[in-house]
Amino acid sequence: MTGQVVLITGGSRGIGRAAAFAAAARGYKVVVGYASNKAAADEVVGKIEASNGKAIAVKCDVGSEADILNLFKQADTFGSLHALVNNAGVVDATSRVDEMSAERLTRMMNVNVVGSILCAREAVKRLSTKHGGKGGVIVNLSSVAATLGSPSQYVDYAASKGAIDTLTLGLGREVSAEGIRVAGIRPGLIDTDIHASGGEPDRAHRLAHTVPMKRVGTPEEVANAIVWLMSDEASYVTATTMDVSGGR
Ligand code: NAP
Numbered sequence: 218m219t220g221q222v223v224l225i226t227g228g229s230r231g232i233g234r235a236a237a238f239a240a241a242a243r244g245y246k247v248v249v250g251y252a253s254n255k256a257a258a259d260e261v262v263g264k265i266e267a268s269n270g271k272a273i274a275v276k277c278d279v280g281s282e283a284d285i286l287n288l289f290k291q292a293d294t295f296g297s298l299h300a301l302v303n304n305a306g307v308v309d310a311t312s313r314v315d316e317m318s319a320e321r322l323t324r325m326m327n328v329n330v331v332g333s334i335l336c337a338r339e340a341v342k343r344l345s346t347k348h349g350g351k352g353g354v355i356v357n358l359s360s361v362a363a364t365l366g367s368p369s370q371y372v373d374y375a376a377s378k379g380a381i382d383t384l385t386l387g388l389g390r391e392v393s394a395e396g397i398r399v400a401g402i403r404p405g406l407i408d409t410d411i412h413a414s415g416g417e418p419d420r421a422h423r424l425a426h427t428v429p430m431k432r433v434g435t436p437e438e439v440a441n442a443i444v445w446l447m448s449d450e451a452s453y454v455t456a457t458t459m460d461v462s463g464g465r
Contacts, residue, residue: 222296223447224248224288226279226336227305229258231409232358232443235436236302237261239444241270248292250277250305271295279305279332280324289339300354300447301340303333303381308374308415322373329377330384333357337388337399345395352396354447357385359403361462371415378403382458389456398455400446405462407434429464 223240227233228249237247238261247265249272251258258274265272273295277288292298306329309321337355344353362371363378382401389399406428412420421433442461445451 220244220246220296221299222246222248222292223300223302224250224292224298224336224340225302225304226250226277226288226332227252228302229254229261229274231411232404232407232436232439233302233304234261235440236304236443237265237272239437239440240300240447241265241268241272243444243448244270245299245447246270246296247272248288248295249274250279250288252276252278252305278328279336280328282335285332285335285339288336289343293343297351298340298343298353300356301336302443302447303336303355303357305332306358306360306377306411308371308411310416311370313369314372317373325373325377326380329374330380333381334384337384341388341392341395341397344397345392347395350396353398354451355388355397355399356443356446357381357399357401357458359385359401359458361403361405361460361465363403365465385458386456393455398446398451400451400454400456401458402439402442402446403458403460403462404439405434405460405465407436407439409436427465428462432463434461434463 223245228237229251262272275291277284344350359381360378362375367375385401406421
């Protein structure tokens with residue numbers, strides 16, 4: 218057991234859930250953030266505990282600063298923070314930009330961008346050697362949408378992930394001499410519920426033929442990259458983002 222804490226926003230389903238299991242298997246204590254589905258978060262915690270790991274579930278809508286402050290407070294009581302996985306993210310229904318409402322755009326940017334930056338802020342306050350911390354890692358979940366632009370689908374989502382790539386670059390360089398590495402992952406088409414949230418449950422499988430590998434990815438394949446970036450094996454990796462997309 219490393220006994221160190223990893224905090225995963227949206228750790229209750231999909232990629233975050235797989236990352237929670239992968240981190241627990243490597244000895245981390247896991248803080249499983251979730252927005253509303255307590256049962257799913259409790260199931261993740263239960264499975265980790267059943268394998269002699271340690272985990273807690275904390276309700277946190279990353280669109281709320283108060284929720285984020287509480288999430289990190291709970292994490293502080295759980296142990297010494299080593300890593301933040303900025304994973305929580307949302308899509309919306311397929312739409313052209315000329316049809317998008319201000320409400321939609323505000324929610325997209327608030328959850329995907331502002332929430333991630335606020336979580337990064339709280340992590341840096343705890344991890345930076347400048348603040349008396351021991352260093353650590355921030356892993357940001359971007360998307361290949363950031364490089365494709367997602368025309369006629371969700372340009373707003375793609376733009377929010379472009380912002381995440383810039384966050385990884387800028388923050389990574391800002392804190393690189395303070396013991397913190399910041400790295401991003403751009404998943405491709407991964408088999409999770411997020412596609413159903415956008416109103417198209419079959420989206421990933423429908424588009425699988427467009428992937429050079431001709432298949433969708435699994436949450437576990439992304440989780441493996443996340444825990445590698447968190448580990449000392451990635452000790453010289455910072456301010457950069459890696460595609461986990463089957464070549465897409
Ligand atoms: P998912 O299956 O829809 O799971 C979303 C997770 O985030 C759940 O745990 C959910 O909690 C939580 N969540 C949703 N809204 C939240 C909010 N406002 N605040 C805090 N937590 C929230 O998503 P996923 O496919 O695993 O995606 C994870 C990350 O990977 C996202 O950033 C996504 O953009 C990115 N990504 C995914 C794909 C893909 O194909 N799946 C591709 C590229 C990038 P509840 O269960 O409580 O709702």
